[in-house]
Amino acid sequence: MDQLAFDLQVEVAARMGYVDGGGRRGVEIFMQDYFRHATTVGELTRIFLTKLEAQHVKIEPMLIGLLRRKKKLHDGMVVVQNRLTVADPKKFLADKLNLLRIFEEGLRAGYLLHPDAMRLVASHLDMIDEGMQDDREANRIFLDLMLKHGNPERSLRRMNELGVLGAFIPEFGRIVAMMQFNVYHSYTVDEHIIQTISTLAQIERGELVEELPIASRVLKEGVNRRVIYVALLLHDIGKGRPEDHSVLGAQIARKLAPRLGLNEEESETVEWLIRYHLLMSDMAQKRDISDPRTVRDFAKLVKTKKRLDLLTVLTVCDIRGVGPNTWNNWKAMLLRQLYRDTATALETGLEDLNRERRETEAKRQLREALEAWDKGDVRVETARHYGPYWQGLSTDTHVVFAELLRGLGADEIRINLKPDTDRDATRACFALADHPGIFSRLAGALALVGANVVDARTYTSKDGYATAVFWVQDAEGHPYDAARLPRLKQMIDKTLKGEVVARDALKDRDKIKKREREFRFPTSITFDNEGSEIYTIIEVDTRDRPALLYDLTRTLAANNIYIASAVIATFGAQVVDTFYVKDMFGLKLHTKSKQDALEKKLRQAIAEGAERAQSL
Numbered sequence: 185m186d187q188l189a190f191d192l193q194v195e196v197a198a199r200m201g202y203v204d205g206g207g208r209r210g211v212e213i214f215m216q217d218y219f220r221h222a223t224t225v226g227e228l229t230r231i232f233l234t235k236l237e238a239q240h241v242k243i244e245p246m247l248i249g250l251l252r253r254k255k256k257l258h259d260g261m262v263v264v265q266n267r268l269t270v271a272d273p274k275k276f277l278a279d280k281l282n283l284l285r286i287f288e289e290g291l292r293a294g295y296l297l298h299p300d301a302m303r304l305v306a307s308h309l310d311m312i313d314e315g316m317q318d319d320r321e322a323n324r325i326f327l328d329l330m331l332k333h334g335n336p337e338r339s340l341r342r343m344n345e346l347g348v349l350g351a352f353i354p355e356f357g358r359i360v361a362m363m364q365f366n367v368y369h370s371y372t373v374d375e376h377i378i379q380t381i382s383t384l385a386q387i388e389r390g391e392l393v394e395e396l397p398i399a400s401r402v403l404k405e406g407v408n409r410r411v412i413y414v415a416l417l418l419h420d421i422g423k424g425r426p427e428d429h430s431v432l433g434a435q436i437a438r439k440l441a442p443r444l445g446l447n448e449e450e451s452e453t454v455e456w457l458i459r460y461h462l463l464m465s466d467m468a469q470k471r472d473i474s475d476p477r478t479v480r481d482f483a484k485l486v487k488t489k490k491r492l493d494l495l496t497v498l499t500v501c502d503i504r505g506v507g508p509n510t511w512n513n514w515k516a517m518l519l520r521q522l523y524r525d526t527a528t529a530l531e532t533g534l535e536d537l538n539r540e541r542r543e544t545e546a547k548r549q550l551r552e553a554l555e556a557w558d559k560g561d562v563r564v565e566t567a568r569h570y571g572p573y574w575q576g577l578s579t580d581t582h583v584v585f586a587e588l589l590r591g592l593g594a595d596e597i598r599i600n601l602k603p604d605t606d607r608d609a610t611r612a613c614f615a616l617a618d619h620p621g622i623f624s625r626l627a628g629a630l631a632l633v634g635a636n637v638v639d640a641r642t643y644t645s646k647d648g649y650a651t652a653v654f655w656v657q658d659a660e661g662h663p664y665d666a667a668r669l670p671r672l673k674q675m676i677d678k679t680l681k682g683e684v685v686a687r688d689a690l691k692d693r694d695k696i697k698k699r700e701r702e703f704r705f706p707t708s709i710t711f712d713n714e715g716s717e718i719y720t721i722i723e724v725d726t727r728d729r730p731a732l733l734y735d736l737t738r739t740l741a742a743n744n745i746y747i748a749s750a751v752i753a754t755f756g757a758q759v760v761d762t763f764y765v766k767d768m769f770g771l772k773l774h775t776k777s778k779q780d781a782l783e784k785k786l787r788q789a790i791a792e793g794a795e796r797a798q799s800l
Contacts, residue, residue, distance in 0.1 A: 207426030209704070212363055219361035219372055227306070227345050234267075235299040255293045258285060269298030276304070280311040284325045284352065287343050291333040297342060305346055312351040323444050326352065330381070330413045334389060337382035344374055355421050355436050362424050370507030373423050380416045380505035384497070396516075398523055399500045402493045411450050412494055414441055415457040416501055422458075434459035453491070457498055460485065464499040468518040469753035470723065470762050473525070474576040476539060477717050482522065483529045492530065496523050512661070513608035514638060539571050539717075546574040550582045561590070569651075572718070572748060573643040577653065581613065585651045588615035592649065597680050599673050603663040609638055609655040610664045612676070618650040621741035623750070626652055628734040629679035633672055634659055637733055640750040705758045707790055711779045713772050719748055719764035720773040722782075726790055728759035736761055739789040743782055744768040 188196065197214035204210050257263070260282070262271045268290045270276040283305055290297055297305075316322050330336045343349040350357025359373040371379060386392050393400045418440060422432030434455045441451035463485065471478045486492045499519065504511045547566045554562050565586045574582075588598040592615055600613040612635075614626055623642050630637055635656035642652035658664050664672060705727040712721040724736060733752065740747055744767065751762040766772065773779055 208424055215363040216361045223345060223361060231299040231302050257293060258289050261289055263295060264298055267298035268295040269301040270304060273304055277308060280316055281322050283312060284322055287339040288325055288329040291339050302346060309347050309351045317352060327445050331409055335385055337378055340378050359423055373420050376505050377420055380501040383501040383504045384416060396500055398520055399497050402497055407493055410446055411453050412497055414444055415454045415498055419458050419461045430459055430462060457494055461498055464495050468522045470751060470760050472749050472751055472764055473522050475716055479525045479529055483526045489530050492526055513606060517607050539575055543571050543574040549579040553579055553583050568645045568647055576641050581653060584613050585615060589649060601669045601673050607655055609657050612654045612656055614652045616650055618644045618648050622650045623747040624737035624741045627737045629676045630654060630656055631731055631734045632679050633675045638752050707787060709783045709786055716764060719766055722763045722765055724761045728754055728757055731793060733761060735789045735793045739785050
């Protein structure tokens, strides 16, 4: 099969004269034109083949005819060879609302469209004018199509392929066949939207209870279905322009939601959901949600449990609609934790989200878990750690570190590796004497064994030991098999003891795949002193590569920056590494000059690594 690979798409687009413009790359404009033409060819082929099939099937199979309960159809619509079509084209076109009604009728009665009906609709799109777009009955039909028949995906996709969706909602027409030039998004923007609505319908039908328990429960308990369906339909409608698509999409929704029949309160909620449709995903994947400040800030933006429920469902559908392998246990765990903590905060008050309360509860749970220990040893363990340690880790991880630290020698390194299926990762715990740059050394050791870090925490105890935990995945994005863990542990131990120098060994492994070389990911580095009470949050958004985390952490260590935790969010070939840091005096990085100097060095490390990767 011939394929137009990513790297060749850029070359072909350039040779055909496509150039960057309007906030989009020339290759994206070229591929949108290609997909539009391919869709037209595909639709014509489908109509032709269906017509050919209809000519050879003269009589509906008797058994199907007997078993199917005939539903009364709308006037002027008939079933021919088990497909819905039009009895009299002239009468059908006399009421232009029939151009929408036939799709809802197909869903209601359970019939696919006949090729004659598809041809008739596609050749009269000019009838879908501004008058029809603003017609109250037309918008009621469209909303009923999404809400009343349990599976709107089929009709929405057919409407989109025939051009009806773009004609009825011109703003949607702009994103039809629009591709995003990266490996993260598997679908064009219009298909992604239809996929998200399909996921929502699946959840409503109770088909994803095990995979999505919270979203399933929220929908079962009841939300405003008009709001969530319209919000999903419009959430990416602002893409493909220079402006922030969330802001632009919210502005478009402000006009479209009332047109579709939503009242003022519903329209405001849709507008808010679209404006903040990336908020929950960003908070869960790019921030430390064990930090009470993160949950407090999120809860203040969400304000109500109703909005939290709607945003959670929208976020889940949005992520699952990106591609077949995008959703995983790791994302599910993060979103569930953020949802539960935020719901608790909204119901019992934000004051419940305080560090002292979490620390007290964590110590109580550890004492219960170490019931067999000598009470004196338990007192030593609960007294040796600072507050963030208790707030940032689960009880089972506290137990692991208690065992690792028990009798640990000054020159000893202890490692515990265990699959964490709830997070779709392997948990790697390290206990050793603390020293500057420990985070970077551990990151380098993990990079050398090919482990992809998805989350990390490191803490220093009051008696001078480092307790670091990394969650890592293999090259396929899964936890390491249990059989591989002894070998993995041996290789990490060897690296930490200095038998292998990570900086030298990683030079030959930083290669970027040929198919990904044409992707552009401008580096963005931000400093946030408001998102955490005790740390500065440094967010680095750039192209991913195997040694990137090691290069960044080594640069931070060389500049006397202490890393408390790192949150890593990967989006195909793009990555967002977020670090919670303090300076050598335990203070935030407040001064602009210090931030600018550090940003310059981080950019230099990224540029040098990228140049090295391109040359391999």
